[in-house]
Amino acid sequence: MVKTLPGPAGIPALGFGTVRRKGEDGIAPILAAIESGCRHIDTAQAYGTEAEVGEAVRRSGLPRDELFVVTKIDPANFGEGKLIPSLEESLRQLEMEAVDLTLIHWPSPNGEVPLEVYLRQLAEAKARGLTRHIGVSNFPIALLKEATAILGEGEIACNQVELNPLFKNRTLADWCQDAGIGVVCYQPIAGGRMGEDAEITAIAEARGATPAQVALAWELAKGYCAIPTTSKPERARENMGALELSLTEDEIATIDSIPDVGRRIDPETAPEWD
Ligand SMILES: NC(=O)c1ccc[n+]([C@@H]2O[C@H](COP(=O)([O-])OP(=O)(O)OC[C@H]3O[C@@H](n4cnc5c(N)ncnc54)[C@H](OP(=O)(O)O)[C@@H]3O)[C@@H](O)[C@H]2O)c1
Numbered sequence: 127m128v129k130t131l132p133g134p135a136g137i138p139a140l141g142f143g144t145v146r147r148k149g150e151d152g153i154a155p156i157l158a159a160i161e162s163g164c165r166h167i168d169t170a171q172a173y174g175t176e177a178e179v180g181e182a183v184r185r186s187g188l189p190r191d192e193l194f195v196v197t198k199i200d201p202a203n204f205g206e207g208k209l210i211p212s213l214e215e216s217l218r219q220l221e222m223e224a225v226d227l228t229l230i231h232w233p234s235p236n237g238e239v240p241l242e243v244y245l246r247q248l249a250e251a252k253a254r255g256l257t258r259h260i261g262v263s264n265f266p267i268a269l270l271k272e273a274t275a276i277l278g279e280g281e282i283a284c285n286q287v288e289l290n291p292l293f294k295n296r297t298l299a300d301w302c303q304d305a306g307i308g309v310v311c312y313q314p315i316a317g318g319r320m321g322e323d324a325e326i327t328a329i330a331e332a333r334g335a336t337p338a339q340v341a342l343a344w345e346l347a348k349g350y351c352a353i354p355t356t357s358k359p360e361r362a363r364e365n366m367g368a369l370e371l372s373l374t375e376d377e378i379a380t381i382d383s384i385p386d387v388g389r390r391i392d393p394e395t396a397p398e399w400d
Pocket residue numbers: 142143144145168169231263264286287311312313314315316317318319336338339353354355356357358361362364365391
């Protein structure tokens with residue numbers, strides 16, 4: 127039974143991210159994740175890994191409807207009349223008729239393209255059956271409120287944001303969960319740095335787990351989804367092992383109290399964060 131986020135999209139809670147997973151070297155860890163039970167693969171137009179994701183899905187031999195495939199629209203494709211053709215190109219790269227979820231990768235830099243313009247096209251893509259669900263990424267609360275007013279309650283399946291035990295993004299995550307918007311954690315293992323934290327390492331040693339598994343298990347316990355990536359098939363299998371790790375309330379409280387070390391992904395074009 128695949129653990130899923132609450133909400134209509136039923137997003138499988140532990141996924142696999144594909145930034146930098148290019149060519150055969152990229153397909154191998156994606157396939158290892160799927161073979162270890164992963165049913166959610168995250169790609170984006172900006173990553174140039176849609177073809178690899180499509181290939182890994184086909185090689186897995188699983189029926190298409192058993193995998194939840196997510197792509198993200200690049201802000202360069204937000205202009206009037208551009209978003210749907212760009213998603214059709216993503217589908218050609220994936221060799222799929224539709225994706226399960228399409229996200230707005232970042233809000234339009236400096237609001238260059240009005241929110242209404244690209245969100246209406248995203249809704250139209252769903253209406254045309256190119257994507258089963260729609261959502262956003264890197265949206266702060268103010269923009270989520272505007273987006274909900276445009277799309278309607280219950281339409282935004284998730285907000286994909288930076289979140290891990292060393293950067294809890296709590297104000298935004300709590301707001302999303304209260305609003306029924308799923309929280310999908312990127313950088314879920316802080317770029318591979320979980321072993322540098324003493325509390326996480328102590329819990330990992332006590333539980334016979336790895337620091338990455340502890341971070342992922344904490345995110346799943348919070349009701350979030352997580353999409354770690356790795357170039358190594360053995361680490362893809364290790365990370366999927368987090369599904370077997372159920373943290374105690376004390377362990378969760380210990381991780382909750384780790385001081386944040388800060389955001390790692392903060393480009394100049396980022397919105398004003400919460
Ligand atoms: N929406 C957005 O704006 C956005 C931004 C960033 C990322 N994302 C998505 O989120 C996914 C994951 O985020 P991320 O790639 O930034 O960070 P991440 O998954 O937190 O970290 C990936 C790094 O951790 C290392 N790693 C993986 N498993 C490990 C393990 N078990 N032990 C030790 N190190 C391990 C990997 O190195 P090795 O390859 O050497 O294993 C890799 O360098 C991306 O692939 C992408 O799909 C989205």
